[in-house]
């Protein structure tokens with residue numbers, strides 16, 4: 553199988569490049585191909601002739617998207633459209649990475665793949681519009697919604713908490729947003745399986761179990777053997793430019809129906825902290 557990955561220099565992209573073996577994989581950063589440039593994307597894909605394209609490239613600064621919506625929609629909605637148009641011409645299959653932020657967070661039970669989208673932020677809207685446009689153009693497209701990504705090779709929550717915990721006696725962390733932390737390595741492995749299984753439609757692909765950011769931070773501090781106190785606070789107390797859903801737990805029902813099980817997030821965190829220790833991050 554020939555595979556082209558857009559966003560290969562990102563957190564997930566790096567994990568995909570490390571985990572993918574047995575196929576011919578090409579990884580591209582924004583310098584290799586800016587997905588806003590339709591002609592360039594077409595040229596690159598014509599040359600690579602992939603069977604599968606994994607589109608992990610995105611403008612992922614959720615707060616930045618609020619102040620720069622033009623960039624958010626150009627990269628997160630129009631870019632994927634350029635990739636899908638080129639993929640269709642070649643007959644290549646496409647995996648598009650989307651987000652739990654396409655939901656409004658008003659549910660109190662896990663979101664199923666068919667639940668109505670109602671994004672509250674510019675980032676969420678750009679992803680939701682991309683999903684709709686991609687399905688119109690390419691009904692067999694595979695959309696992987698994920699959440700709260702962490703791992704080596706990018707900015708992530710466990711790294712931030714460990715850095716702060718090393719220099720402060722106490723940390724305030726939001727306790728009114730519940731979601732599913734996801735280790736980039738586990739997500740990458742699931743995406744590889746989805747391609748090998750010729751998956752279509754939407755899947756929710758996160759580590760199993762859920763928590764609040766406060767509970768996640770507590771577990772990080774405890775697992776690292778630190779004594780820093782973690783204090784629960786509300787989103788209102790930690791105001792950010794982009795609204796986040798209060799509840800964005802994604803149901804794995806569809807993923808399970810494809811025969812894919814994800815490890816729990818505490819297990820994933822344990823493996824990530826081991827990876828950090830071994831590589832001296």
Ligand SMILES: NC(=O)c1ccc[n+]([C@@H]2O[C@H](COP(=O)([O-])OP(=O)(O)OC[C@H]3O[C@@H](n4cnc5c(N)ncnc54)[C@H](OP(=O)(O)O)[C@@H]3O)[C@@H](O)[C@H]2O)c1
Pocket residue numbers: 558559560561562563564565580581582583585586587588607608609610611612627631649650651652697698699700701702706
């Ligand atoms: N991180 C999360 O918590 C989270 C949660 C839900 C969904 N997701 C989705 O999962 C996917 C992977 O996220 P991530 O955290 O790995 O992202 P990331 O670390 O921010 O990496 C983003 C990648 O996109 C590339 N990129 C940015 N603008 C581009 C452009 N105009 N043209 C081509 N490439 C461009 C970057 O290339 P350069 O390095 O060259 O800039 C980089 O490789 C994204 O679709 C994201 O929306 C992430």
